[in-house]
Amino acid sequence: MEKLNDQEIQEKLTSVPSWKLTDTKWIERKYRFNEYLNGVEFVQQVANLSEKVNHHPFISIDYKMVTLRITSWHAKGLTALDFDLAKKYDELFIQIKS
DSSP states (O other), rough: OOOOOOHHHHHHTTTTTTOETTTTTTTEEEEEOHHHHHHHHHHHHHHHHHHHHHHHEEEEETTTTEEEEETTTTBOOHHHHHHHHHHHHHHHHHHHOO
């Protein structure tokens, strides 16, 4: 995957409005859960999906808050795959939150 330029990144961010650009090469989102174990379940599903596509986020679990950070190491920045996964992670969150 090719690294996105600044304009492409800004365009892609509109499709994942809960995600924020950090340090020009990461996107990040914090997910809040009502129960600790819901967050752990979410992380397990994120891990399974990430393993299937061999593209892994940084994951932090802080009690009922899960933070995901994504970048593409090989591209040295953000790619379309990062934004595609962000959308899929958001879908997983909706399923667990429901």
